[in-house]
Amino acid sequence: MQVVSIISTKGGVGKTTTAANLGGIAADAGLRVLLLDLDVQPTLSSYFTLHSHAPGGIYELLAFNEQDHARLISHTVIDGLDLILSNDDKGQLNTLLLHAPDGRLRLRNLLPAFRPHYDLLLIDTQGARSVLLEMAVLASDLALSPVTPEILAAREFRRGTLQLMQDIAPYRRLGIEPPPLQLLINRVHPVSANARLIQHALHDLFATEPGIVVLDTRIPAVEAYPRASTQAQPVHRVEYRRPKGRVTPAAFDTMRTLACELFPAWESAFNQLRAGAHRRVGR
Ligand SMILES: Nc1ncnc2c1ncn2[C@@H]1O[C@H](COP(=O)(O)OP(=O)(O)O)[C@@H](O)[C@H]1O
């Protein structure tokens, strides 16, 4: 089971959108996917229509070490796409974990119970520094961080996310290697030359940071992303063909390219996906 946390100390950069769409395309490619919504605001929890709603969620998982999957795991209407709901509406988990001796390692210690059942665990997080965020990163094989191509976002990234990675580095002494950080440039406006310049600047800025990879795949700013979320569908099902007169590739192609870049081991599964195969699934 690959564990990926989607992180940024900034809100609105596309974390939840990326988690939902990556989870959706991976499930459609035949992988068994579990989404974990660690955001206090349960945006990912309400992205997809649920086929069955478990009584528990992250609160029971993290506060009570609930082991019974039937009480924890909800199922979305998408085959192979399961979800542990965010239900920490009072925001108690952070304080609880802050004072627990195993706080930042609790999720990591709980993963063995999920490993046999899933190929991919995607963790969506809140856009702020917190114990929960550090816990998610320490449980991950890879941290994926969307960043929008504005210089302000880049500065915030350097200040927030890089600091977070530095702060968890001492866990190396316990034999826990912090995961590599992969940067996903999201919401690129295709026509603006200025945006392209900033993109190159971002590339140079982060290429010199050790342990950080800037992904080749960039996500264009297209209305298909908010539209897909309104339709409770992953975007590759919604925009499977490039609209006439647009240069930017179809979201189907973007998401497949991203999935292949992130998970080369599953490339053939992603390449077997057929554009538009789920046309009639939308409701
Ligand atoms: N590539 C994109 N193109 C257009 N809109 C996007 C794109 N990525 C995200 N959005 C929109 O931006 C808003 C914020 O995204 P979201 O994933 O909720 O951010 P976060 O989880 O980081 O707070 C949402 O309305 C989403 O639909």
Ligand SMILES: [Mg+2]
């Ligand atoms: Mg979010």
